[in-house]
Amino acid sequence: MRLNDPLDKNFDFNAAESRLYSDWENRGLFIADPKKPGPKFVIVIPPPNVTGNLHMGHALDVTLQDILTRYRRMKGDNALWLPGTDHAGIATQSVVERNLAEKGVTRHDLGREKFVEKVWEWKKAYGGNIVQQLRRLGASCDWSRERFTMDPGLSKAVREVFVSLYEENLIYQGEYIINWCPRCHTAVSDIEVEHQNKSDHLYYLRYWADDLPPLIVATTRPETCFGDAAVAVNPADPRFSAYKGRQVRIPLTDRLIPVIEDDYADMEFGTGALKVTPAHDPNDFHIGRRHDLPVVVAIDENGQLTDAAGSYEGLDRFEARQKMLTELEEKGLLEKVEPLEHSVGVCYRCRTVIEPFISKQWFVRTASLAAEAAAAVRDGRTKLVPATWEKTYFDWMDNIRDWCISRQLWWGHQIPAWRCVSCEATTVSREDPAACPKCGGELIQDPDVLDTWFSSALWPFSTLGWPEKTEDLARYFPTSVLVTGFDIIFFWVARMMMMGLKMMGEVPFEHVVLHPLVRDVHGQKMSKSKGNVIDPLLIIDKYGADSFRFSLAAQAGQARDLRIDEKRIQGYSKFVNKIWNAARFVLSAVKSDVTATAGAAVQAETVPDRWIRSRMNEVTAQGRAHLEEFHFDRYCDLIYQFTWYEFCDWYLELIKPILYGQDEAAKDKTAGVLTKTFAELLKLIHPVMPFVTEELWSKFSDDGSFIMTSSFPEANDAAKDPEAERLVSRLMDVTKAVRQVRSDFGLPPSVKLSPMVMTEDADTRALLESQGPLLLKLMGADQLTLAGGEEERSKDSASSVLDWGQVWTPLAGHINPSAEIKRLSKEIDKLNADVKAAETKLASEEYTSKAPEDVVAETRERLEAMRQRTIALSRALDLVSLLSNG
RNA sequence: GGGCGGUUAACUCAGCGGCUAGAGUACUGGCCUUACAAGCCAGGGGUCGGAGGUUCGAAUCCUCUACCGCCUACCA
Numbered sequence A: 001m002r003l004n005d006p007l008d009k010n011f012d013f014n015a016a017e018s019r020l021y022s023d024w025e026n027r028g029l030f031i032a033d034p035k036k037p038g039p040k041f042v043i044v045i046p047p048p049n050v051t052g053n054l055h056m057g058h059a060l061d062v063t064l065q066d067i068l069t070r071y072r073r074m075k076g077d078n079a080l081w082l083p084g085t086d087h088a089g090i091a092t093q094s095v096v097e098r099n100l101a102e103k104g105v106t107r108h109d110l111g112r113e114k115f116v117e118k119v120w121e122w123k124k125a126y127g128g129n130i131v132q133q134l135r136r137l138g139a140s141c142d143w144s145r146e147r148f149t150m151d152p153g154l155s156k157a158v159r160e161v162f163v164s165l166y167e168e169n170l171i172y173q174g175e176y177i178i179n180w181c182p183r184c185h186t187a188v189s190d191i192e193v194e195h196q197n198k199s200d201h202l203y204y205l206r207y208w209a210d211d212l213p214p215l216i217v218a219t220t221r222p223e224t225c226f227g228d229a230a231v232a233v234n235p236a237d238p239r240f241s242a243y244k245g246r247q248v249r250i251p252l253t254d255r256l257i258p259v260i261e262d263d264y265a266d267m268e269f270g271t272g273a274l275k276v277t278p279a280h281d282p283n284d285f286h287i288g289r290r291h292d293l294p295v296v297v298a299i300d301e302n303g304q305l306t307d308a309a310g311s312y313e314g315l316d317r318f319e320a321r322q323k324m325l326t327e328l329e330e331k332g333l334l335e336k337v338e339p340l341e342h343s344v345g346v347c348y349r350c351r352t353v354i355e356p357f358i359s360k361q362w363f364v365r366t367a368s369l370a371a372e373a374a375a376a377v378r379d380g381r382t383k384l385v386p387a388t389w390e391k392t393y394f395d396w397m398d399n400i401r402d403w404c405i406s407r408q409l410w411w412g413h414q415i416p417a418w419r420c421v422s423c424e425a426t427t428v429s430r431e432d433p434a435a436c437p438k439c440g441g442e443l444i445q446d447p448d449v450l451d452t453w454f455s456s457a458l459w460p461f462s463t464l465g466w467p468e469k470t471e472d473l474a475r476y477f478p479t480s481v482l483v484t485g486f487d488i489i490f491f492w493v494a495r496m497m498m499m500g501l502k503m504m505g506e507v508p509f510e511h512v513v514l515h516p517l518v519r520d521v522h523g524q525k526m527s528k529s530k531g532n533v534i535d536p537l538l539i540i541d542k543y544g545a546d547s548f549r550f551s552l553a554a555q556a557g558q559a560r561d562l563r564i565d566e567k568r569i570q571g572y573s574k575f576v577n578k579i580w581n582a583a584r585f586v587l588s589a590v591k592s593d594v595t596a597t598a599g600a601a602v603q604a605e606t607v608p609d610r611w612i613r614s615r616m617n618e619v620t621a622q623g624r625a626h627l628e629e630f631h632f633d634r635y636c637d638l639i640y641q642f643t644w645y646e647f648c649d650w651y652l653e654l655i656k657p658i659l660y661g662q663d664e665a666a667k668d669k670t671a672g673v674l675t676k677t678f679a680e681l682l683k684l685i686h687p688v689m690p691f692v693t694e695e696l697w698s699k700f701s702d703d704g705s706f707i708m709t710s711s712f713p714e715a716n717d718a719a720k721d722p723e724a725e726r727l728v729s730r731l732m733d734v735t736k737a738v739r740q741v742r743s744d745f746g747l748p749p750s751v752k753l754s755p756m757v758m759t760e761d762a763d764t765r766a767l768l769e770s771q772g773p774l775l776l777k778l779m780g781a782d783q784l785t786l787a788g789g790e791e792e793r794s795k796d797s798a799s800s801v802l803d804w805g806q807v808w809t810p811l812a813g814h815i816n817p818s819a820e821i822k823r824l825s826k827e828i829d830k831l832n833a834d835v836k837a838a839e840t841k842l843a844s845e846e847y848t849s850k851a852p853e854d855v856v857a858e859t860r861e862r863l864e865a866m867r868q869r870t871i872a873l874s875r876a877l878d879l880v881s882l883l884s885n886g
Numbered sequence B: 001g002g003g004c005g006g007u008u009a010a011c012u013c014a015g016c017g018g019c020u021a022g023a024g025u026a027c028u029g030g031c032c033u034u035a036c037a038a039g040c041c042a043g044g045g046g047u048c049g050g051a052g053g054u055u056c057g058a059a060u061c062c063u064c065u066a067c068c069g070c071c072u073a074c075c076a
Helices: A013-026 A056-075 A089-102 A112-126 A128-136 A152-167 A222-227 A238-243 A282-291 A307-312 A317-330 A367-378 A389-398 A452-456 A471-476 A486-504 A536-543 A545-554 A566-589 A594-599 A607-628 A632-659 A664-685 A690-700 A722-744 A762-779 A817-847 A853-884
Strands: A040-044 A078-082 A171-181 A186-188 A193-209 A212-219 A230-233 A247-249 A256-261 A273-276 A334-347 A355-364 A383-385 A417-420 A426-428 A443-445 A479-485 A509-515 A517-519 A561-563 A756-758 A785-787 A797-802 A805-810
Touching: A013 A128, A013 A545, A013 A690, A040 A056, A040 A471, A056 A078, A056 A128, A056 A479, A056 A509, A056 A517, A056 A536, A056 A545, A056 A607, A056 A632, A078 A471, A089 A112, A128 A536, A152 A171, A152 A426, A152 A452, A152 A486, A171 A282, A186 A355, A193 A222, A193 A273, A193 A317, A212 A222, A212 A238, A212 A273, A222 A307, A222 A317, A230 A238, A230 A282, A273 A282, A282 A355, A307 A317, A317 A334, A367 A389, A367 A486, A383 A389, A389 A486, A452 A486, A479 A486, A486 A509, A536 A545, A536 A566, A545 A566, A545 A632, A545 A690, A566 A632, A566 A664, A566 A690, A607 A632, A607 A664, A607 A722, A607 A762, A632 A664, A632 A722, A632 A762, A664 A690, A722 A762, A722 A797, A722 A805, A762 A785, A797 A853, A817 A853
Parallel strands: A040 A078, A040 A479, A230 A256, A383 A509, A479 A509, A517 A561, A756 A785
Antiparallel strands: A171 A186, A171 A355, A193 A212, A193 A247, A193 A334, A230 A273, A247 A256, A417 A426, A417 A443, A756 A805, A797 A805
């Protein structure tokens, strides 16, 4: 058995990370085997856009998934984390178009086939970026199973779902008002429209009737009036009774439209009269349907006015508005203009104002699917974490509207529907049809592609091979956990639920873990335009992936925002260093290979050894619980606190006298406990900080084993040792008491104290007699004496009092009496106030028997301790006064 | 308009009926003590947004309220 060379003072993460990752990957440690028995644990990654680069959102997402996967893998589960990327229709198409534009080429110059080829070329060249970047984070994905939403298999799944839903009449094609982006030239679904508040104007236009005063109609969009089909008034509105059944003239035109009655007209708003433009407003569209109004298209797909607008034909919609206002004013058709705050819909991609537009699109009939998906969460088949998101989910599911799935793009899954040029029949088919099945006529495929989210909705099963009956599908579906940001509950989570239930008959995942969204230090969304984007790769270069991951996980609580703070990451890089240096110390004490020791039984005989084993056991139990409940922040906090303050600050210090001592047998036993405990600690840390722990593991062993495939520590009640915990807590108290005296009186380390502990408690005497030597260095003392009674207290002492005894330390010649008198007086005052507060509290607790016995007892004890300390400090004050007087 | 979060130490957050309200960073004082100065020891700092209420006991539960933010929505 040979241990590796002593470690450098610092962990060189830059050199280690890529080497370790290659090792893991090359040895196939990430690859899942469906034949491996045991419980499964499956995550499919939320596929990043293939054109994308790693951003903070991915980093958080991936870190949490990796923590869960590494934990479950070590725990012995059959763990699969399946990675992949999304073709991201509109985003990718725009990127390639922009690229072409630099060469002065449009997609129309190339034609559809050539353009799609270009996109594939682009994908080939740059699509690997994001997955390489995921590797930098340490993501233990099974790359042998990597998928892309436009892989042949996944495309087959998309087609299968489309056709079968069509056959069930759950997909239909319809003429409908949709959200049209005049810039992207495509329909977008309702949730792809963002609403922005805007200071706008409400224009009051005069619609003339031949023999009546003009009807005043308020609108924010005068340019749509060329598409007006009616003016609607509320049937209950008495102001317009004269106009009922009459016609009015659209301003700037000769066209007459009827005045109709509809409940939708709000008597409170504007004048109470509403112009109805079925082609350009969703509400008006519905009113139009109710009243069988004609649809007049006044604005085309480019956002320009049509021939319905007369002389305004060809003008951009906003230009036209300005020009019209001038003319309306001139002709006395503009009654007044009022400012108005309202929201306008904009395209989520390009922020262009959405134009409601009538066109023929494909829709998914969502009502029944959504009902199932909502039920699955209501009855707990899928659990949202944190559960507060359920309400949001239900609100949407219960009020869902049909999903517009066709997009006028070229990049994506082309809709498997064909139209016959002769009989106009529509054919939807799993296989490309050669001719119209009805009349044998020529077929033309629908040029549209499917919404990107359509293929994403199938991701949990399409990636496992569906519709084929694969071994993976049988073994790994349904998946265990979906980890994602709450911003895509509607876009993605809800749709996966619907499709999973519909196509597989099962929920696609058991838990949905919704994590916060990453913001900058000020809580602002990161965006290129704000210039507040922090590149995760630069952070990794600077601080290492481990510090970064730890920081993300430690902040991944139940809140909605996660404010990334470089200082905090920097802070956690110190933790990495702390672990590294603890390892250097442990290494110097190690007697045998850690990997062998980790599983072996150890003899924890000394109080510190028993204590650390007991604490380790407790931390293991708590840690497991935190991870099972997806409390990443608590897990990080737990291992941080335990490692730094208990393991390093106390345990390592307490055992130094033993390790540096002469008793070889005792040394061996303690080294054994130390080694085993440290090995377990590394394992506990590994899911969060895989690199430093794996590197250290390799330094401690030469059997070529990996910590990532070692077994996660298990809690074992046999290690519970409340007695040891109590004793160490006492040792800490004595040590702290002496340190406090030392610090309070400003004693330099060169002054070796000889503290005297006064106690009549036999337990404590025995403890200090046996363990006292371990404390000397920690207290900066050369000896520790025990006394049984107060008579032994010397005159020149100051004191510190514990709840079970007193520590006296000779101070003559070391202190500044006048300063101490001040300090002690102040402290005594404060104590007196505390005593009073405690007395009040005790009185109220004792007032009734409702307060639990132990609570009352605790208060009583605390009060007694404070009284004791008050007395002791008063004595110290007396003594210092004596010293000061000579 | 509806809904959901947040408001706790200088900063970022945890705690969500009962330890003297915690952590990291920052701050103050003392230390280069042979794992670590990216460290060690000690310490200062908060009437838990405001007002009521329930309770023996409230940062924690209830009601109201003020700011901040997010989501959602067919007032033109």
